[in-house]
Amino acid sequence: MKKVLVLLLALVMACASFTSCGCQEINDLEKIQESGKLVVGVTVYKPMDYIDEETGEWTGFDAELAQAFAERLGVKCQIVIITWANKVAELNSNQIDLVWNGMTASDELGESIDFSVPYAKNAQVAVVKKGSSLTKDSIKNAKIAVEDGSAGHTVAEETIGATNIAKLTAMNDALNEVKGGTSEVAIIDLTMAESIVGKGEYADLEILSGASYGEEIFAVGLRKGSDLKAELDAFLKEKYADGTLAKLAEKYQVVLNEDALK
């Protein structure tokens, strides 16, 4: 019985460590150099991280940067697909070293993990069926589809104050809901919406004009207290200063967060 209690206590403390203060510094640099690889957790997310159909290699704004950062550390860059909802667990269990996937640096998330310099910006937009009579004011009472745990989810709940929210496991599922008519509105990333809404499978959808919500900033996620942060911030600022970031931003249509990078 005592052993069970000790185990339970350890579990509780481990859960607490998800949100702990991270007072202690974690020697990730040494670990990465010893293992010879930087493990970056991503989801397939255009234009940040995706696989080039011709080469079969990872590409995208974030993927290119991650590879450049690994090169600077003198190690191999290993990009792995993770389940987005598990990103904190992936980091805290040492399965990955960084989350580099156009991740919105929210205050809530900031309690569990550390962020790099916020290098890019984004907004959340509402996607509706073409010709829909909904407006920015009336979507509050519409059926809204979001990716569970995404920034769009927070916007739908807190900014819009909607009550009828369908929580899906991916942004595409939210778009499918609108396409299929089971929801009227999807709240998703602007970057994603621009790359696929109005095309292909989603040709009959459009971004609702004027319905853009709170700008958000993108940052790389690290373990709380990781000594990699200083290295990463220096890298990002350097790449901004030499114009590499601006070139990538143009190539992938990403909006840089210049205030922070200066």
Next chain:
Amino acid sequence: MEMFLDVLSQLAGGFVTSFLLFILTLILALPLGLLVSFCTMSKFAPLSMLSKLIVWILRGTPLMLQIFAIFYLPGILRLFIWPQMNTGWEWFDTTFSTRFIAALVAFAINYAAYFSEIFRGGIQSISQGQYEACQVLGMSKREAFFKVILLQVIKRIIPPMSNEIITLIKDTSLANTIAVYELIFEAKEFMVIDALIWPLFMAGAFYLLFVGLLTIIFGLIEKKLSYFRS
């Protein structure tokens, strides 16, 4: 058409992972389940209590949670307990922390728990007379079990076992919780990358065909064992 073949080959790759997870789980969980059922039926009280407790936990919590715990918990505990000792774990990480192995371990112990209860029910349903006949004929307990009892147990547990095994192939999709690239994971990638929904239904067809095959196999086994009644 090109897209269709592309999806088909991608899904086939995912199915290989699902199938490997399925078959390796069976190979590990069947003997392990038998062992656990013996422990549960043991006359040594601490052993039977402990195995009953373990079976209770494994059957009483969601498999998804167990997969999550096995993959993430060792790393989380380690970072929490020894934040300064972040190096020196490469051997452990490369051997045990791969997503597939973690999922396999979770599936094997979870299914062993379910199988153990099916085995227990099967073994306890065999009449005492069979054991007594073996004893008076001078057979050892081991010989009695493997030569006389086991086949009768197998015949009795085929229907509940086939149910569990059919559930297993579909449960392998839970491995995508920790991003094991199995069938459903691959199908969902088409949704994310190419905005295609139909690959998901095609994945369903893979399961359906495989379950059809399993149903035929179990039918054959049942037929093969129908020559005797016990």
Next chain:
Amino acid sequence: MENMLEVKNLRKRFGQNEVLKGVSLTLKKGEVLSIIGSSGGGKTTLLRCLNFLETANSGEIVVNGKTVYRAEDGEKPELTPEAQASFGLVFQQFNLFPQYSVIDNLCLAPKLKAKREKQDRNEEIEAKARELLETVGLSEKANAYPCELSGGQQQRVAIARALMLSPEILCFDEPTSALDPELTGEVLRVIRSLKDSERTMIIVTHEMEFAKGVSDKVIFISDGVIEEEGTPEEVFVNPKSEKTKAFLSGGSK
């Protein structure tokens, strides 16, 4: 002639309930002993103790002058294969192995024994099995499965199976109780033929007429003790004990 079997002061308790309260008996080679008595009197327990399906709490079992089992109260002696091999048992419910054919039911245990002793005696064992099937009149059923046989045929197979290991003493636990009345005859005929070939046997039975005809010795057990013993004439025709008289008059079967 030497006693083939000596049982001395056998006692067996289940919890607080003493089922055998010190049973002693002797049996000579080729003799047939019938044990009669009402249900719950301890006759089946006695048979199970002799076959080591129950462990007697105390007492001694001697076969051919050799002690195969001896226990003081509270200790549990280890069971030797020789002790087990001294006795064969035919069950009320036959207990054939359903997944094996008749011939394989007979051969399984002897073949396993040969394997344990690292000997190849398969042909010899199979020849013996066919011979025994002939004895019980079931040669043509060698490849049938138990579920294809009538109860009487199954019990005859069970008898042949018990004889495969050539036990010194063959025991029967109510061999016809699970059979339809019209099927008991064939089983009793087989048992009678075994007596003619000088088999030493102990039979727990409710078939009084049969016991009278086949036995050299009859024991009446009641409440865990031997209430009366003697030749069939002594026990069936001139019982001395009141309990025996009551039992035989049919008041309690």
